[in-house]
Amino acid sequence: MGNIVSIVLTILGALSWGLLLGGISRTVTARIHGRMGPRVTQNFIDMWKLFKKTSSIHHGGMFWMAPMFRITGAICVLLMVPLVIGNSITYNMSFAGDIFLVIYIMFFGCLGMALGAGNSGHPYAVIAVSRGLAQMSSYELSFSIAVVAIAVGLKTFRIEGIVEAQQAGILSWNIFRFPFASAGALIAFLPMQMAYPFGIVLAPQEIPIGPPTEYSSRFLSFMFSGRALFGTAKLILFVSLLFGGASNWISLLVKTFLLYMYPVVVSSVFPRFRTEQSIRFLWFVPTSLALVDLIRVML
Amino acid sequence: MTAQSLFYWSLVVTAAGLVLIGLWGVLTRKNILRIALAFTLADTGVNLILVWSGFLPNRSAPIVDASVTSMVDPLPQALVLTSIVIGVAVAALFVVVGVLASRKSGSADVRRMKELRW
Amino acid sequence: MIRTYVGLIIVLALGAIVVSSLSNYSVPLELGSTGHNYTQRGVDDTGSVNLVTAVVVAYRGLDTLGEVVVLFSASTAVVLILTLIPMGANPTPSSSIVSFTAGVLPGAIVLFGIYIISHGHLSPGGGFPGGAVVASAFLLIMLGSNTIPGQSRLLASIESLAGLTFGLLGFWGMMTLGQFLNNKVLPVGSPGKLLSAGIIPLISLVIGAKVASELSGVFASYRKAGGEK
Amino acid sequence: MVKALAIFLPLLGAFINAWLPGKSPKASRVVSYLMLTAGLIAVIMLSIQLGAWNLRDLSDSVILSTGVGSPPLSINLEITAGGTLAAIVMYAATIFSLHRFALTTPKSQPLILALLTASLGLLFATDIFNSFVFLEIGSIVTIGLTAACKCGSRWEAAIKAALVSGLVTILYLLAVAVLYRSTGMLTLAALGNVSGASAVIVAILLLTVIVTEIKAFPLTGWGLDFYQGTSSIVAGLYSATWSLAVLLWAAKVLPLLPIGNPIIYAWIGAAGLVFSQLAGLRASSSGRIMGYSTSAYASLLLVAAGTTTGAFYTQTVIVLMIFSSIAKFSLFMLGNPEKKDQWSGFGTLLFLVPILLLAGIPPLPIFWAKFAFLAHLASGFPVIFYAVLAGLLLEAVYLFRFWSARSEKTGEKSAKRPSAVAAVLLMLLASVWITRMSWGALDFSGSIIESAGLRNIFHGLFAIGTLLCLPGVFNRIGREKSYWFWLLISGAALTILPAAGNGLTFYLLWEISAFAAVIGVSKGTAASKGTFWYAVFASLSGYLLLGGILLSKGSFAMAGVPAVLITIAALVKMGQFGTHLWNVRTYPAAPGTLPAFLSGTSSKAAVLLLVAVAVNSSSASLPWGRVIAWIGALTALGGAILAALAPDYKKMLAHASVSQLGYILMGLGLASILGWTAAIYHTIHHLIFKMALFLGAAGVLYRTGTTEFNNLGGLVKKMPWTFAFTLISVISFASIPPLAGFGSKWLLYNGLIEQGWLPVLIVGMFASVVAFLYSFRLLHGVFLGQLSPKNAHAKEAPLPLLIPQALLAMAIMVLGFKPTILLNFLVPVLEKIGLSGLAPVIQGDMVLTTMGTWNAWMVGLMVMGLFGFAFVFYWISGHKPKYVGQLDIGFAGEMPPSADEVHYSNNFFRPYQRALSFLPKIHAQKIFSGVNKTFNMLGDGVRALFTGDGRTYLAHSLIFLLLLFVFLNGGM
Numbered sequence A: 001m002g003n004i005v006s007i008v009l010t011i012l013g014a015l016s017w018g019l020l021l022g023g024i025s026r027t028v029t030a031r032i033h034g035r036m037g038p039r040v041t042q043n044f045i046d047m048w049k050l051f052k053k054t055s056s057i058h059h060g061g062m063f064w065m066a067p068m069f070r071i072t073g074a075i076c077v078l079l080m081v082p083l084v085i086g087n088s089i090t091y092n093m094s095f096a097g098d099i100f101l102v103i104y105i106m107f108f109g110c111l112g113m114a115l116g117a118g119n120s121g122h123p124y125a126v127i128a129v130s131r132g133l134a135q136m137s138s139y140e141l142s143f144s145i146a147v148v149a150i151a152v153g154l155k156t157f158r159i160e161g162i163v164e165a166q167q168a169g170i171l172s173w174n175i176f177r178f179p180f181a182s183a184g185a186l187i188a189f190l191p192m193q194m195a196y197p198f199g200i201v202l203a204p205q206e207i208p209i210g211p212p213t214e215y216s217s218r219f220l221s222f223m224f225s226g227r228a229l230f231g232t233a234k235l236i237l238f239v240s241l242l243f244g245g246a247s248n249w250i251s252l253l254v255k256t257f258l259l260y261m262y263p264v265v266v267s268s269v270f271p272r273f274r275t276e277q278s279i280r281f282l283w284f285v286p287t288s289l290a291l292v293d294l295i296r297v298m299l
Numbered sequence B: 001m002t003a004q005s006l007f008y009w010s011l012v013v014t015a016a017g018l019v020l021i022g023l024w025g026v027l028t029r030k031n032i033l034r035i036a037l038a039f040t041l042a043d044t045g046v047n048l049i050l051v052w053s054g055f056l057p058n059r060s061a062p063i064v065d066a067s068v069t070s071m072v073d074p075l076p077q078a079l080v081l082t083s084i085v086i087g088v089a090v091a092a093l094f095v096v097v098g099v100l101a102s103r104k105s106g107s108a109d110v111r112r113m114k115e116l117r118w
Numbered sequence C: 001m002i003r004t005y006v007g008l009i010i011v012l013a014l015g016a017i018v019v020s021s022l023s024n025y026s027v028p029l030e031l032g033s034t035g036h037n038y039t040q041r042g043v044d045d046t047g048s049v050n051l052v053t054a055v056v057v058a059y060r061g062l063d064t065l066g067e068v069v070v071l072f073s074a075s076t077a078v079v080l081i082l083t084l085i086p087m088g089a090n091p092t093p094s095s096s097i098v099s100f101t102a103g104v105l106p107g108a109i110v111l112f113g114i115y116i117i118s119h120g121h122l123s124p125g126g127g128f129p130g131g132a133v134v135a136s137a138f139l140l141i142m143l144g145s146n147t148i149p150g151q152s153r154l155l156a157s158i159e160s161l162a163g164l165t166f167g168l169l170g171f172w173g174m175m176t177l178g179q180f181l182n183n184k185v186l187p188v189g190s191p192g193k194l195l196s197a198g199i200i201p202l203i204s205l206v207i208g209a210k211v212a213s214e215l216s217g218v219f220a221s222y223r224k225a226g227g228e229k
Numbered sequence D: 001m002v003k004a005l006a007i008f009l010p011l012l013g014a015f016i017n018a019w020l021p022g023k024s025p026k027a028s029r030v031v032s033y034l035m036l037t038a039g040l041i042a043v044i045m046l047s048i049q050l051g052a053w054n055l056r057d058l059s060d061s062v063i064l065s066t067g068v069g070s071p072p073l074s075i076n077l078e079i080t081a082g083g084t085l086a087a088i089v090m091y092a093a094t095i096f097s098l099h100r101f102a103l104t105t106p107k108s109q110p111l112i113l114a115l116l117t118a119s120l121g122l123l124f125a126t127d128i129f130n131s132f133v134f135l136e137i138g139s140i141v142t143i144g145l146t147a148a149c150k151c152g153s154r155w156e157a158a159i160k161a162a163l164v165s166g167l168v169t170i171l172y173l174l175a176v177a178v179l180y181r182s183t184g185m186l187t188l189a190a191l192g193n194v195s196g197a198s199a200v201i202v203a204i205l206l207l208t209v210i211v212t213e214i215k216a217f218p219l220t221g222w223g224l225d226f227y228q229g230t231s232s233i234v235a236g237l238y239s240a241t242w243s244l245a246v247l248l249w250a251a252k253v254l255p256l257l258p259i260g261n262p263i264i265y266a267w268i269g270a271a272g273l274v275f276s277q278l279a280g281l282r283a284s285s286s287g288r289i290m291g292y293s294t295s296a297y298a299s300l301l302l303v304a305a306g307t308t309t310g311a312f313y314t315q316t317v318i319v320l321m322i323f324s325s326i327a328k329f330s331l332f333m334l335g336n337p338e339k340k341d342q343w344s345g346f347g348t349l350l351f352l353v354p355i356l357l358l359a360g361i362p363p364l365p366i367f368w369a370k371f372a373f374l375a376h377l378a379s380g381f382p383v384i385f386y387a388v389l390a391g392l393l394l395e396a397v398y399l400f401r402f403w404s405a406r407s408e409k410t411g412e413k414s415a416k417r418p419s420a421v422a423a424v425l426l427m428l429l430a431s432v433w434i435t436r437m438s439w440g441a442l443d444f445s446g447s448i449i450e451s452a453g454l455r456n457i458f459h460g461l462f463a464i465g466t467l468l469c470l471p472g473v474f475n476r477i478g479r480e481k482s483y484w485f486w487l488l489i490s491g492a493a494l495t496i497l498p499a500a501g502n503g504l505t506f507y508l509l510w511e512i513s514a515f516a517a518v519i520g521v522s523k524g525t526a527a528s529k530g531t532f533w534y535a536v537f538a539s540l541s542g543y544l545l546l547g548g549i550l551l552s553k554g555s556f557a558m559a560g561v562p563a564v565l566i567t568i569a570a571l572v573k574m575g576q577f578g579t580h581l582w583n584v585r586t587y588p589a590a591p592g593t594l595p596a597f598l599s600g601t602s603s604k605a606a607v608l609l610l611v612a613v614a615v616n617s618s619s620a621s622l623p624w625g626r627v628i629a630w631i632g633a634l635t636a637l638g639g640a641i642l643a644a645l646a647p648d649y650k651k652m653l654a655h656a657s658v659s660q661l662g663y664i665l666m667g668l669g670l671a672s673i674l675g676w677t678a679a680i681y682h683t684i685h686h687l688i689f690k691m692a693l694f695l696g697a698a699g700v701l702y703r704t705g706t707t708e709f710n711n712l713g714g715l716v717k718k719m720p721w722t723f724a725f726t727l728i729s730v731i732s733f734a735s736i737p738p739l740a741g742f743g744s745k746w747l748l749y750n751g752l753i754e755q756g757w758l759p760v761l762i763v764g765m766f767a768s769v770v771a772f773l774y775s776f777r778l779l780h781g782v783f784l785g786q787l788s789p790k791n792a793h794a795k796e797a798p799l800p801l802l803i804p805q806a807l808l809a810m811a812i813m814v815l816g817f818k819p820t821i822l823l824n825f826l827v828p829v830l831e832k833i834g835l836s837g838l839a840p841v842i843q844g845d846m847v848l849t850t851m852g853t854w855n856a857w858m859v860g861l862m863v864m865g866l867f868g869f870a871f872v873f874y875w876i877s878g879h880k881p882k883y884v885g886q887l888d889i890g891f892a893g894e895m896p897p898s899a900d901e902v903h904y905s906n907n908f909f910r911p912y913q914r915a916l917s918f919l920p921k922i923h924a925q926k927i928f929s930g931v932n933k934t935f936n937m938l939g940d941g942v943r944a945l946f947t948g949d950g951r952t953y954l955a956h957s958l959i960f961l962l963l964l965f966v967f968l969n970g971g972m
Helices: A002-032 A040-052 A061-080 A099-122 A123-154 A157-165 A180-192 A217-242 A247-271 A276-299 B002-026 B032-055 B073-106 C002-024 C032-048 C051-059 C061-082 C098-105 C106-116 C127-144 C153-177 C200-225 D002-022 D027-051 D081-105 D106-124 D129-146 D154-183 D187-195 D196-214 D220-229 D231-242 D242-256 D263-281 D286-307 D310-332 D348-359 D367-380 D382-407 D419-434 D452-469 D478-500 D504-524 D529-552 D561-574 D580-589 D594-602 D606-618 D623-645 D651-669 D673-704 D720-733 D742-756 D758-782 D797-819 D819-832 D856-876 D910-918 D924-943 D950-971
Strands: D063-067 D076-080 D839-841 D846-848 D851-856
Touching: A002 A040, A002 A061, A002 A217, A002 A247, A040 A217, A061 A099, A061 A217, A061 A247, A061 D856, A099 A123, A099 A157, A099 A217, A099 D382, A099 D742, A099 D758, A099 D856, A123 A157, A123 A180, A123 A276, A123 B002, A123 D742, A123 D758, A157 A217, A180 A217, A217 A247, A217 C002, A217 D106, A217 D856, A276 C098, A276 D758, B002 B032, B002 C002, B002 D154, B002 D950, B032 D154, B032 D924, B073 C051, B073 C061, B073 C127, B073 C200, B073 D129, B073 D154, B073 D797, C002 D081, C002 D196, C002 D950, C032 C051, C051 C200, C051 D673, C061 C153, C061 D002, C061 D106, C061 D129, C061 D856, C098 C106, C098 C127, C098 D154, C106 C127, C106 C200, C127 C200, C127 D797, C153 C200, C153 D002, C153 D651, C200 D242, D002 D027, D002 D063, D002 D076, D002 D081, D002 D154, D027 D081, D027 D106, D076 D081, D081 D231, D081 D242, D081 D310, D106 D129, D106 D231, D106 D242, D129 D187, D129 D220, D129 D231, D129 D242, D154 D196, D154 D220, D154 D950, D187 D242, D196 D242, D196 D286, D196 D504, D196 D950, D220 D286, D220 D950, D231 D242, D231 D286, D231 D310, D242 D286, D263 D286, D263 D382, D263 D924, D286 D310, D286 D367, D286 D382, D310 D348, D310 D367, D310 D419, D348 D367, D348 D382, D348 D419, D348 D504, D367 D382, D367 D529, D382 D529, D419 D673, D419 D856, D452 D478, D452 D594, D452 D606, D452 D651, D452 D797, D478 D504, D478 D594, D478 D606, D478 D924, D504 D529, D504 D594, D504 D606, D529 D561, D529 D580, D561 D606, D561 D623, D561 D651, D561 D819, D580 D594, D580 D623, D580 D651, D580 D673, D580 D924, D594 D606, D594 D651, D594 D673, D623 D651, D623 D758, D623 D910, D651 D673, D651 D758, D673 D720, D673 D742, D673 D797, D673 D819, D720 D742, D720 D758, D742 D758, D742 D797, D797 D819, D797 D856, D819 D839, D819 D846, D851 D856
Parallel strands: none
Antiparallel strands: D063 D076, D839 D846, D846 D851
């Protein structure tokens, strides 16, 4: 029972934290651009507004189900990662699988969204998906090399185990023990968060908002909450993998906040790659970095 | 070397010569009828060699008679008889085919009958 | 040009083989075993004093049957090929010498041919040479005439009947003596007589008829096809 | 009496016919048929009397003595048991072809009968001069028939045959003279008495004559021109009577030649086989192709004469020659260009049987002889063995190309059903009968795979895979009608395959399965190219497998070269690393549900083969497992990229299939329990999802008539169920939890990490991510996006296709949610076969390895629960939206003009392709066309010998003679 409560709270908390972080990032971006920007709670307001709006049309079954796929995928990732180390009630479902499962279940939501975009019948949405998949297949390469390097280095695939191995002080964090792999993973983190210079999926200049082009109102609110949840889940995952996890709630919030700001900051100072440039960059730069640590581990 | 053994050797040398000349003609002549002639030449040589294979000096034809005491081998002569007739048959057919083939290709030149190859 | 040289080289090499292998032979003084057997047993076995004919018709009768088939096939093929290709209408007119000779000689030639055929087991000759002689008479007649010979049913019938007889004679031997083409199905008689040597004279006759008709058929076909268009 | 009748009745017929046809063609035909039938009966009686049908001892004989006295004075004909069998074929062929001749050249009947007599005579001749007479009859009749036939190049063909026969006459008579001069005898047996210098002369003369007459390389030229130039009827009769007689006569004479060591025949034959078949690759005319095939069999005869003796020699030669003659006869009779036959349905089959027969494909009779013969070669003559194997493979290639070129001509239905069925049945009967010869027996007693568990898995997979493809055959079009039969045969052979107890049985079933599928593929409309590629690669893998099995003497406990050959055979069958070409060409061309069978079920035979090799090896591992794993990994990646860029639904699935099979190889290469668990798990999984996908594709093709992405799209509205099942399969093969695919990846990665094969792991992981590209492309390209107006009429796929898909989708769910059901069975089985590494620990729903955990049940519950919750939440939380038309999208404030204009499909992953452009474009296609070019060049080099000038062929014979002389004198 405690588990169920923890799961519900985790979901709600992660949703709020994700929306809040989104609001903060909008403010920060605006400040960097020299604007005032919206309130930090603006995302909550938007969400609620969208949720209360009536969506009167849909484009077919998959269009209809895509937001659910998206949300389910996001929550699954969230639940597979232990939140606070030492507090086993916050481990949620992480006993059911290891880091490989997390990597692959991340695609669940992506696929759902892609299907919705496909079913919407809008060419831009599909173009965005085609770009997104191409890019994803590229950054996943460096990300998975980094994960394998770390997991093999620590001799466990269980996220819990990976976090536990980092509890001996700040130098035992994987970012210091596996600097190259971490660099690779962190570069891969940028496209994962659709940050510039890798923001080819949502590229508003070309293909309005990418995959959800046809979505509106309640559908869109589901999509947004999915994105917020997924974002938070990825943050927690990266914190657990590279930054020693969290031994208490404060450190969890601080670490995820700082990590969240990293793509926001990078994003606001870089222009965008073309798709193939992005793909090639991801193939070579972060992958080579991650490979260094992999080779170290093998030897 | 007696006259008979001289005959014996000259028989086989002549025969071999005929075969070789025939083969040379077959290999180098272009006119299909000349090739037919060359074959006939070689055939004759071969027949002589067949005769030679059963030939014994100083003996008579293999027809039994009170006066005859020693004969040559009758078998090769029988073979030659057969071989000659076969040679005639082959030559008859060869000439027909050759003449008609050269009518078809417009010339008796065997080099022009190379439609089928490779 | 290159062909001439290659041909020359091949022929010279073959010649070298001939020369090198001839040195392995010496002039023979005695008959080989087979030849010896023929000379010893030939007359008793076959009743033919001409041992060549004995070998051709009796001992190796199968070869002869085959040979007849060779000739038969060749003539059939020639006739077949030439009838499939309609050619030639007017044969070249023959000279008066030829015409005259063709009117006089054939009878004698045919007679001579028949003599050769029927005495094959007694003296040099037999079905093949005799048949060829008879055919030459037909050739002469053909050369002497200015018309194209028509389809001769007679020739075909003789040819067919002769071949059939040859085959059936073979079966006769098979049935009575268990040996295909055995010549003793008829009595051997006394060697040296015209009617002796079993079926040898009969087979000679058959062969003669066949050779004569086939060669004539070939000549006729040539004549038909060879004329000018 | 019967003896004489059997041989001389046709001759009587010939003589009678010389007179009859002008008078009454009908009467003459009656006479011919009478004589032939009577003769046939006589021959059959003789064959029964000699016990030929018993097949045990084919050299039993009776003597037909002729003339007066006995050999060497007179001539005997020796009627052997094997000879009577050949004589039956000759009679039958003559009877069959008589009416064709009666139609074209009625007056040729005496010649045909004479040819039969000559063939029979030569077949039974024991005298060297007598043989000569028959040889001459044969040559004359051949020349005559050719010159009289109604075909364009007859004069040339006749002239060349005449030239060669002239030379042969001269050489032969010289040999006769020398033989008589040195032995005083003319019987064939006397050949053994020649000694010294005469022996060399006789040997070179007769060997040249024989090689020329049987048309073995290098003295093939005239035969090629002859077969090409003469009419197909003449060629057919020739190959079934005269050619057969000459071959068997040669088989009789060759062992008698005074040549010292007969191995020289084998060398001539083996070299000739390779060279002539190289040249054969370049042949295009059907006659010429048959000529090359004849040359191949002539060379085989030489090899047999050089390497075998006694009863085995007789049996091998008789079976090879008789059945190849039958095959050639049928091909010539069928492929009669004068009649411009059109092939379809059973006509194609009728045409294919002889091709398969010539190529020695089981279960057709030649297979048994080839198998036994090659086994013999493998055991004592390795180099010759390889050469023969290579030559036979080359032969198979051009034969199949020939067939595919012929079967391209589809047209009106031909009423060939009874003859086709009869031909197949007759050949099968013959095949069963042939096995009476002790040529290795089928064995089902102890399987090559000892582990009953593993065996049962494969039995089950093959059976289920076949059964699920069968319902779909009810929906088929036109000429595709009959593929179900071949599917069934192929599936049945596969199902038995794991029970095979020895190499022969395994190979037999493997080939039956492969070639039944080849026939099935050929039933597809416009499938000729795909069939050709499939047939060629099936032959390649078949011959490699055969080579491996024979080199290891039929056992699967092998190492070294045999193991490598067999591994390559499996890789080819799976379409790995470059050989994917055949998959990509064949699957799109195959009709109906056959691609599902080929990709899903049939490819697993290769897995079984690898498993069999591994479990029989001492360490239960494959040789060079690491190499195999690398091949698997690179193929997985390459296949995935190619699949993502494929423009066609079925082609994409073909690439994807190749790619997914790569994972199985990675697992098998590991040789650890985890690796094998992953491999078998993925084998099962691949069977399930790939069949579902291809069945879906079959439905789409059936309803829309196309599989090109550019013509598809938006079908989800029309085919929701097909989409649903495809979606499930796609999610599964994209390894997304909670469906089955994740399990195979998880097990595999654990296995790879356990063994420290990290580079392989990385490539594999990358490939699995690239799989997303094509998985979405597949779903979108077919089902999502805009529905083209072209497909507006499309309906849901028919039930026979949907129900198997539903079952498979259910299986994916079950396997995904409860993989422990399978693992609980599989892991103990694998633990027993001696693999290295630790087994995964299964606790309830939990699977544990030393490093990872996986609880599929909990993950499944979580996903389903969350999805259900989100669904219900959405459902109850507000207003239900309405479906609007597909064109009602936010398109710059406009309605888009047409669905086709807003459907994004062409060049879907163009940026990805552009990003890849730094790679050198190594197309397998180009490599293969390079290989092809090389072979063509070699073939051209060889066939430059055959200049078409008749005199050149004579020069060949004479040069061959000279070389033989030099060689024999050097060697003696």
